[in-house]
Amino acid sequence: MKKNRSTTTATPFWRDTRIIPILLQIVFVVLVLFIGSFLFTNAMNGLDKLGIEFGFNFLPNTAFFDIGENHIEYGPQDSYFRAYLVGIVNTIRVGIIGIILASIVGTIVGISRLSKNWLLNKIATVYVEIFRNTPLLVQIFIWYYAVILPLPLIEEQFKVGPIFISNRGTALPWFNATSGSTLWIILFFVGLITAVVVRSRLMKKQIETGNNTRSGLWSLTVFIGTLIIALIVTRTAPFTFDNPSINGRLFEGGYILTPEFKAILIALVVYTSTYIAEIVRGGIQAISKGQVEASKALGLKNSTTMSKVIFPQAIRIIIPPVTSQYLNLIKNSSLAVAVGYPELVYVSGTVLNQTGRAIENITLVILVYLTLSVITSIIMNIFNKKFQLVER
Amino acid sequence: MKKNILVLLSVFLLASIALVGCSSSDESTESSLSVLDQIKERGTLNAGVNGELPGFSYLEGGDYVGFDVDFAKAVAAAILGKAEAVEFSPLTASERFTALQTGSIDLLSRNTTWTTSRDVDLGLNFAGVTFYDGQGMMVRADSGVNTLTDMNGMRIAVETGTTTELNLADQMAKLNVAYEPVTFDNQEAAIAALEAGSVDAFTTDKSGLVSRLSTIADADAYKILDDTMSKEPLGPVVAGGDDKMGDLTRWVLNALIQAEELGITSENVDSFLDSTDPVIQRLLGTDGNLGEQLEVNNDFAYQAIKQVGNYGEIFERHLGKNTVFNLDRGLNDLYTNGGLLYSPPFR
Numbered sequence: 001m002k003k004n005r006s007t008t009t010a011t012p013f014w015r016d017t018r019i020i021p022i023l024l025q026i027v028f029v030v031l032v033l034f035i036g037s038f039l040f041t042n043a044m045n046g047l048d049k050l051g052i053e054f055g056f057n058f059l060p061n062t063a064f065f066d067i068g069e070n071h072i073e074y075g076p077q078d079s080y081f082r083a084y085l086v087g088i089v090n091t092i093r094v095g096i097i098g099i100i101l102a103s104i105v106g107t108i109v110g111i112s113r114l115s116k117n118w119l120l121n122k123i124a125t126v127y128v129e130i131f132r133n134t135p136l137l138v139q140i141f142i143w144y145y146a147v148i149l150p151l152p153l154i155e156e157q158f159k160v161g162p163i164f165i166s167n168r169g170t171a172l173p174w175f176n177a178t179s180g181s182t183l184w185i186i187l188f189f190v191g192l193i194t195a196v197v198v199r200s201r202l203m204k205k206q207i208e209t210g211n212n213t214r215s216g217l218w219s220l221t222v223f224i225g226t227l228i229i230a231l232i233v234t235r236t237a238p239f240t241f242d243n244p245s246i247n248g249r250l251f252e253g254g255y256i257l258t259p260e261f262k263a264i265l266i267a268l269v270v271y272t273s274t275y276i277a278e279i280v281r282g283g284i285q286a287i288s289k290g291q292v293e294a295s296k297a298l299g300l301k302n303s304t305t306m307s308k309v310i311f312p313q314a315i316r317i318i319i320p321p322v323t324s325q326y327l328n329l330i331k332n333s334s335l336a337v338a339v340g341y342p343e344l345v346y347v348s349g350t351v352l353n354q355t356g357r358a359i360e361n362i363t364l365v366i367l368v369y370l371t372l373s374v375i376t377s378i379i380m381n382i383f384n385k386k387f388q389l390v391e392r
Numbered sequence: 393m394k395k396n397i398l399v400l401l402s403v404f405l406l407a408s409i410a411l412v413g414c415s416s417s418d419e420s421t422e423s424s425l426s427v428l429d430q431i432k433e434r435g436t437l438n439a440g441v442n443g444e445l446p447g448f449s450y451l452e453g454g455d456y457v458g459f460d461v462d463f464a465k466a467v468a469a470a471i472l473g474k475a476e477a478v479e480f481s482p483l484t485a486s487e488r489f490t491a492l493q494t495g496s497i498d499l500l501s502r503n504t505t506w507t508t509s510r511d512v513d514l515g516l517n518f519a520g521v522t523f524y525d526g527q528g529m530m531v532r533a534d535s536g537v538n539t540l541t542d543m544n545g546m547r548i549a550v551e552t553g554t555t556t557e558l559n560l561a562d563q564m565a566k567l568n569v570a571y572e573p574v575t576f577d578n579q580e581a582a583i584a585a586l587e588a589g590s591v592d593a594f595t596t597d598k599s600g601l602v603s604r605l606s607t608i609a610d611a612d613a614y615k616i617l618d619d620t621m622s623k624e625p626l627g628p629v630v631a632g633g634d635d636k637m638g639d640l641t642r643w644v645l646n647a648l649i650q651a652e653e654l655g656i657t658s659e660n661v662d663s664f665l666d667s668t669d670p671v672i673q674r675l676l677g678t679d680g681n682l683g684e685q686l687e688v689n690n691d692f693a694y695q696a697i698k699q700v701g702n703y704g705e706i707f708e709r710h711l712g713k714n715t716v717f718n719l720d721r722g723l724n725d726l727y728t729n730g731g732l733l734y735s736p737p738f739r
Contacts, residue, residue, distance in 0.1 A: 046493075046494070047515075049633050049634075050493055050515030050631060050632050050633045051515050051632050051633045052493075052513075052514070052515040064558045064561060064562070065557045065558050065561055066557075066560070066561040066573045067573070067575075068547075068572050068573045068574050068575065076558075076561035076562070076565060144581075145584055148590075149584060149585060149588035149590050150588060153589045167588055167589060167590040168547060168589075168590055168591075248545065249545065249546070249592070250545045258574075259585075259590050260574065337552075337577050338577060338581070339576075339581065340549075340552075340574050340575050340576040340577070340581065340582075340585075342575065346552065346575070346577075349486045349552060349553060349577070350486070350552050350553055350557070350575070352486065352490070352553075353485065353486050353489065353552070353553030353554075354509070354553070354558070355509075355513065355514075356489050356490075356493065356510070356513060356514030356515065356516075358490050358493065
């Protein structure tokens with residue numbers, strides 16, 4: 001190469017297209033490192049001047065503060081680390097429930113926006129335009145102050161069947177494990193997997209032979225069969241229902257949704273579902289009209305056309321942008337601190353305040369959100385691969 | 393095209409070097425300047441306050457007023473000779489220490505409790521106690537709750553990042569009372585939840601409760617329990633690692649207390665200027681060089697007293713008998729009247 005250049009002599013190295021990109025990369029890396037190290041040493045100098053030592057050794061110290069909603073064992077005598085775990089579990093809780101609900105609501109609203117029913121169509125449009133175009137924090141406040149807090153007091157609670165609604169929380173009936181619950185769960189999954197395997201085998205056969213193998217019916221039979229086996233083996237129900245009751249000013253039993261959790265959950269679901277609705281609508285509209293016409297020509301029902309022809313194609317377009325919305329939902333849950341739901345940022349804020357270790361705490365929060373986001377995108381990418389068009 | 397990129401790149405490179413160069417030179421001058429020198433150079437004092445706590449610091453007609461605000465003004469008067477030369481920043485409980493650590497404020501005058509770990513581990517310096525307080529509990533008057541032990545199973549609102557939050561956990565564990573903490577980032581939300589009945593109680597320093605009660609529309613519907621859950625010595629805080637600002641703040645506070653003890657007020661301070669009492673001469677700077685030792689003018693105490701008033705005047709103006717809070721001096725009286733206020737000697 002060197003020889004080659006010296007014989008032609010015409011191009012100096014800074015105009016050589018083979019060298020310029022490499023040179024630019026080097027310059028870029030040097031710049032990033034330079035700025036990064038400057039910022040880091042600056043921060044360290046600042047801490048040094050204040051007499052604070054950088055490090056994560058505060059994490060095993062006793063927290064001394066309590067957290068209202070803990071879904072793992074936690075008390076004021078536990079460590080800061082444990083407090084962080086409580087916050088992470090709470091973030092994951094609102095994230096997972098939020099993602100599931102937002103997907104359901106979003107899909108329904110998205111399809112409704114394409115409906116020929118004028119009223120349904122307009123309601124969906126108004127829903128999307130209102131909730132997509134106002135700031136999330138404002139919505140959280142409105143749900144909390146204007147919707148949740150004015151609910152009746154617990155003494156005058158509102159009762160729908162076994163569900164209690166009050167401004168101190170909503171109590172739902174919940175499952176109670178029985179002696180056979182573990183076995184039930186195991187057999188449930190065994191049945192589910194067998195049913196899926198049976199279905200895909202029969203589907204394959206149907207495609208090869210062209211005969212209807214009744215794959216759905218067979219797999220359902222297999223699944224129900226396992227559940228009957230489970231019933232015979234355990235001789236109990238998989239779980240019993242635990243109905244909530246009120247004792248004084250407290251709920252007992254059941255599953256309690258606190259006002260703070262409800263406010264942030266509703267706000268996140270409503271806000272994110274509007275974006276998902278638009279993505280679903282876009283995905284469906286992107287499928288060429290010919291597909292609908294072709295399935296009509298084959299005599300397929302409207303519902304079959306949607307579920308077997310349009311949606312499987314639309315889902316390919318839908319998944320990547322929806323993944324971004326899921327990530328947004330998880331990250332937006334950090335706004336819950338405004339209404340006192342103890343998620344990650346809230347716990348980190350409290351720990352920061354008790355320990356004064358700003359850089360360490362912010363680093364931890366960044367790492368946790370990064371991990372949660374990466375895991376979510378990995379899962380969604382697996383889905384994405386599965387639904388991608390396989391070209392032969 | 394490529395040439396353009398190269399030119400652009402070299403400009404960017406030079407700019408960034410220049411930028412880094414600037415900021416590092418900035419940093420070197422800053423590190424040689426103490427906070428006190430920076431304030432003098434800037435001509436204003438940056439003070440952090442609560443901003444939402446009537447009596448202590450709140451907005452009235454576009455200006456912050458209150459007990460904590462006046463203390464910051466006294467410090468400004470001592471350093472710069474102008475009580476009005478203060479830039480106030482409202483801070484939440486969880487923002488306050490970071491603001492001080494990063495130097496965005498010089499003085500935190502925001503009902504902050506003096507604790508060991510804050511003093512040592514947070515890199516802060518507490519300059520003394522401006523207000524001796526204790527934590528209290530506010531409940532609905534018709535709730536039937538009279539002491540903390542009646543509070544089993546209640547939802548209690550508390551502000552995040554406060555010593556209050558820790559005391560609550562401590563006290564309830566000691567009394568073996570089960571409760572559910574609902575922790576808010578701002579008092580407004582906590583009060584809204586209390587008013588709606590979503591939580592049963594709100595806990596913070598007693599002075600804070602009295603102050604809050606003055607803003608609640610239906611104040612008669614609430615009561616403050618007699619229990620005092622903790623000691624809350626509230627005081628001004630400055631950044632650690634730089635003693636000058638801490639020393640100055642401490643001695644401004646002492647001067648305000650000393651002035652009350654000597655009967656010197658903003659009204660009559662001028663008449664003391666020709667006093668022959670050496671204690672008064674040293675305090676007001678007509679003799680000796682105590683101000684110089686603190687690296688401010690010798691008349692620093694005179695300026696603070698003249699422009700803002702002595703401790704008693706500040707207290708009465710914002711919290712005392714003629715205000716809606718009608719607070720007793722209690723522990724916040726001079727030691728000669730049975731309180732805890734006691735200034736070390738000026739000499």
